[in-house]
Amino acid sequence: MNYTLETGLRGCLRHPRTMLLAVLTLALGLASVMTMLTLLSVLSADPLPGISHRLYIAWADSRPAASSGENDTIDGTGASVPPLWKLQDVQAMRHQQADVRQVALLTAPLSVSNADGSNTRTASAVLAVGPMLSMFGVPLRHGRAWTPEEEQTRAPVVVISRALSQRLLGREDGTGAGIRLGRHTFQVIGISERWAPRPRPHFLPGNDPGWQGHGDEIFVPAMAAVDAGVEVTSTRQCDGGGFDGFRFDEINIDNCRWLVLWAELLDGVQHEAYARSLQAFAAQRRASGAFERAADTTLRPMGEWLRFNRVVPDSVRLNLWLAAGLLALCLVNVAGLLAARFLRRAGEHGVRRVLGAPRRSIIAACLVEAGLAGVLGGVLALPLTLGGLWLMRQQGEAYAPLARFSLPLFLALLALALLTGLLVGLLPALRAARQEPALQVKTL
Incomplete structure (x- = not known):
């Protein structure tokens, strides 16, 4: 398990440009959704809890x-x-x-x-x-x-x-x-x-x-x-x-x-x-x-x-849907970037398979890499989310001053980022693990 984790972490350092692009893309999508989710959670909160x-x-x-x-x-x-x-x-x-x-x-x-x-x-x-x-x-x-x-x-x-x-x-x-x-x-x-x-x-x-x-x-x-x-x-x-x-x-x-x-x-x-x-x-x-x-x-x-009385404006819900659409687009792009990273190392995966590594070990190493990309995207999404909330507060709406970040939402952001990274990395990881090791070794 330690070797699988180490292999996944080392994989993050390879081809840093595609890794950076994946992290930035994921951070942008997460920040847009978290900005609107934060605002929606404030606007839809119970005004008189317990009463x-x-x-x-x-x-x-x-x-x-x-x-x-x-x-x-x-x-x-x-x-x-x-x-x-x-x-x-x-x-x-x-x-x-x-x-x-x-x-x-x-x-x-x-x-x-x-x-x-x-x-x-x-x-x-x-x-x-x-x-x-x-x-x-x-x-x-x-x-x-x-x-x-x-x-x-x-x-x-x-x-x-x-x-x-x-x-x-x-x-x-x-x-x-x-x-x-x-x-x-x-x-x-x-x-x-x-x-x-x-x-x-x-x-x-x-x-x-x-x-x-x-x-x-x-x-x-x-x-x-x-x-x-x-x-x-x-x-x-x-x-x-x-x-x-x-x-x-x-x-x-x-x-x-x-x-x-x-x-x-x-x-x-x-x-x-x-x-x-x-x-x-x-x-x-x-x-x-x-x-x-x-x-x-x-x-x-x-x-x-x-x-x-529509205390939550329709525009807020519409913006949330638009942010979700942007996140979906970002996830597709991140999945493509991760697939390119994993398939580029097909020869390495083939050698590991020939030496006895099971498919689940290949999948686990790829998911470690994808999960780390998700966490880094979540960390980078934090300042982007704070910036988005600051822009919300500059608007003239009466509810604008309520757009402020909270610790529970930050923890939710990190959990969402990790889960998102694992989800978008699952399909590329499965694709990388299904390649025939003998064919990949021949190409070396």
Whole structure:
């Protein structure tokens, strides 16, 4: 075995130009695939590990009756209908399924200042109905979340991030301090750690892939924020020809849909029961005249919701296929180069066979050479992959800063390189071992 390994390693030093060309070709193909695989793995990662599998976004169609010629599945712009709810419908559904944890929310940039108004900041806020922080796993560093009683009485309480507390109040732990939201002063009851799931899964009403922003820093009960008259800029759908889309700074609670509803369903039985209840709720609202359209509901798990919003751009998948095609082309060329190297030494292989070396020894020596070419190609592919990721980060896409290399992927790269080298070297090795030794010895 040691002799076979030594023979394979010595073979790598022969004809160095073809060996170098094989290594470079393999490195180029591997780097292109690893660059796109790295980006795809980041974009398709679970935004809320350990939590997302039990979170479902629910929707019941409460829009006005379709006008003549309107498509029931799209809004007036041709985009998919945002799964938005009116506040009264959310409250009714939460009451109907009181044993299931449900959270209705929206996210929007809010202007916030310290108590005397001398320091004003703008930060992304979550306005929530229900236990948003515990259900979505927002980590608290200090203090606590709001209680159901505080939410019901519309108490002016708020949870802010540690970074916002430092910027706004000048200290990391701002619990107990007062901050201004809208017309009211809110008491800070909790300080959260940075919470920035990517992509942002909890509020994508406009089919936005959710890569924008740097995380939510304000968490406030929705009705307390409405009472304070906060100026909210977000997506909405309104009845009676009301103003839709972005740019509004006042919520019409009665006529507009502005919340998305999430339910925490722990198993299949609970999922089926909630789906039936959601359909029954829509049918009941339709029968009462509150809903003008036929009962239509959807209940999507978070993973499906992210795929529906195409958080992984089609261009990334297309580029991965193109990179895979380039790798396949490189493998064909490397296989040809290795075949040329092995067949060039046919006389040497014939002498070894005549002296008693079995075919498997010839194959093993050739595979050692091919495997080493693969490993060297993987090592050389590392800087090429890092360069490819750097080029990705220079693009203007919102997800571009996430394109960074990781150690597990580097180890996967080396394993892939070794496996690739062995695979492309197998056929040339078999071809070299099948040559008749007597014929090769005669040519010497």
